[in-house]
Amino acid sequence: MTGLDPRTKIVMIICLSTLAVFLNEPWPLLLLFILTLVILLIMRINFFRIIMRFKKLLPLLLLMLIIQSVFSAGGDVLLSFQGVNILTTNGINTSLCILFRLLTFFSSAMIIMTSHSRDYVLALVQLKIPYEIAFMVLVSLRFLPVFIEEIKDTLVAMQLRGVDLQRIPWRHKIKFYTHLFAPLLSRVMLKAHQLAIAMEARAFRVYRRRTYLRLLHYSAKDYVAMVFFITATIAVLARDFLY
Amino acid sequence: MAYIDIENVSFCYPGQSRFVLRDINLRIYKEGVTAVTGANGSGKTTFSKLLIGLLKPVKGRIQLNGKLLSSLTLAQIGRQIGYVFQNPDKQLFCETVEEEIAFGVRNLGLPPERVTQKVREVMDYFELSRYAQAYPLSLSAGEKRRLALAAVFALEPGLLLLDEPTTGLDPYRKQLLGDYLDKLVAANRGVVVISHDQKFIDRYATRLLRLEDGQFIEE
Numbered sequence: 275m276t277g278l279d280p281r282t283k284i285v286m287i288i289c290l291s292t293l294a295v296f297l298n299e300p301w302p303l304l305l306l307f308i309l310t311l312v313i314l315l316i317m318r319i320n321f322f323r324i325i326m327r328f329k330k331l332l333p334l335l336l337l338m339l340i341i342q343s344v345f346s347a348g349g350d351v352l353l354s355f356q357g358v359n360i361l362t363t364n365g366i367n368t369s370l371c372i373l374f375r376l377l378t379f380f381s382s383a384m385i386i387m388t389s390h391s392r393d394y395v396l397a398l399v400q401l402k403i404p405y406e407i408a409f410m411v412l413v414s415l416r417f418l419p420v421f422i423e424e425i426k427d428t429l430v431a432m433q434l435r436g437v438d439l440q441r442i443p444w445r446h447k448i449k450f451y452t453h454l455f456a457p458l459l460s461r462v463m464l465k466a467h468q469l470a471i472a473m474e475a476r477a478f479r480v481y482r483r484r485t486y487l488r489l490l491h492y493s494a495k496d497y498v499a500m501v502f503f504i505t506a507t508i509a510v511l512a513r514d515f516l517y
Numbered sequence: 518m519a520y521i522d523i524e525n526v527s528f529c530y531p532g533q534s535r536f537v538l539r540d541i542n543l544r545i546y547k548e549g550v551t552a553v554t555g556a557n558g559s560g561k562t563t564f565s566k567l568l569i570g571l572l573k574p575v576k577g578r579i580q581l582n583g584k585l586l587s588s589l590t591l592a593q594i595g596r597q598i599g600y601v602f603q604n605p606d607k608q609l610f611c612e613t614v615e616e617e618i619a620f621g622v623r624n625l626g627l628p629p630e631r632v633t634q635k636v637r638e639v640m641d642y643f644e645l646s647r648y649a650q651a652y653p654l655s656l657s658a659g660e661k662r663r664l665a666l667a668a669v670f671a672l673e674p675g676l677l678l679l680d681e682p683t684t685g686l687d688p689y690r691k692q693l694l695g696d697y698l699d700k701l702v703a704a705n706r707g708v709v710v711i712s713h714d715q716k717f718i719d720r721y722a723t724r725l726l727r728l729e730d731g732q733f734i735e736e
Contacts, residue, residue: 427602427608428610430591431602431608431610433592433595434569434592434594434599434600434608435595435620435624435672436592436624437592437624438590438592440590441590453611456610457609457610457654461654
């Protein structure tokens, strides 16, 4: 499956994300997540290693699930405090739906990692997306890690000037986090400007029509994968709308 | 007693088999100007990041003022070692030049009038007063370098760690920086300078360390 055409992978991601948006029951969403994990396994992507990088966000996710659970009324009450329903069966269902939906979004996006970013530009161009837009997508993918690195550097610089982010209370912490965005925005604008000059200096958009040395071609397994994913998505959505 | 004590420290980046630093044993004192030189990619910046706890040694240990570096937070380390990044853009995050210098000074817990006085002194010394209300990232490369130095100098740490501090500075400002280093040394503070600027090193360094094949050679 790693040798699939990038366009097929884009279709797979769109299908999986669409299903994650429209499905509204924990069990089908769990099945969808398992299917996505199986695809990642076949594509030899280590999902768990990547998700562990985001372990710091887990308390936030847990908090979100608890809030969802408290504010989703209905169903049997499992836990209440002074007349206020804390935990209901509906609340648990809603929380599980959100959890599996987020996991499916995140894991399906990982399919992107199995092709080179240049191939996605080619794929988008062959899908009749203007080259400028396709190139912008490539640039945004390329610069995302750079900006994450810059946020980390600013955090380090703040701490080295005496701010103990691990020990100060949250209400003060938020004030310090506001310092992250002004320089980041400024650097993004500066980088965009420099990049535009560098690209124009290398004759970007000089000719209206671009030619490509290499073109992408669908193989039999691309057709099989696309037919399977599109048919399955339409079938599940149709079943949901009809019944 | 050594201010920083490095014992058998080795380091390699995750996923790489090549050791950037191998079995380093070194003592850095709170006195004089120690210059660290070496070819590009020899591990000078990696060494500086180990000294301020941004990277953890794969082997060995580093002690700062008698305490294990790994047991201290970045804020605690920052109060004892002033670090100026190789790229000053990375350490400027406030809305004005004045605010940039005051940010760290305020965290020292000084009274407001002392903070204002200190900020004015440092801005005057580094000739940044006329940019007091300017946005730091809109300054020229040399001015940003001076601001990064000023913001760290204002904290008066026991040891200053400067990564390529003379890049982008004109000869007059290099001398200004060197004179300030001399002043710090006279006030019983230590300085570690990572630099390729041989003229600057010859003029100000009291100790010279050359990094070669992951090990230091004292010259």
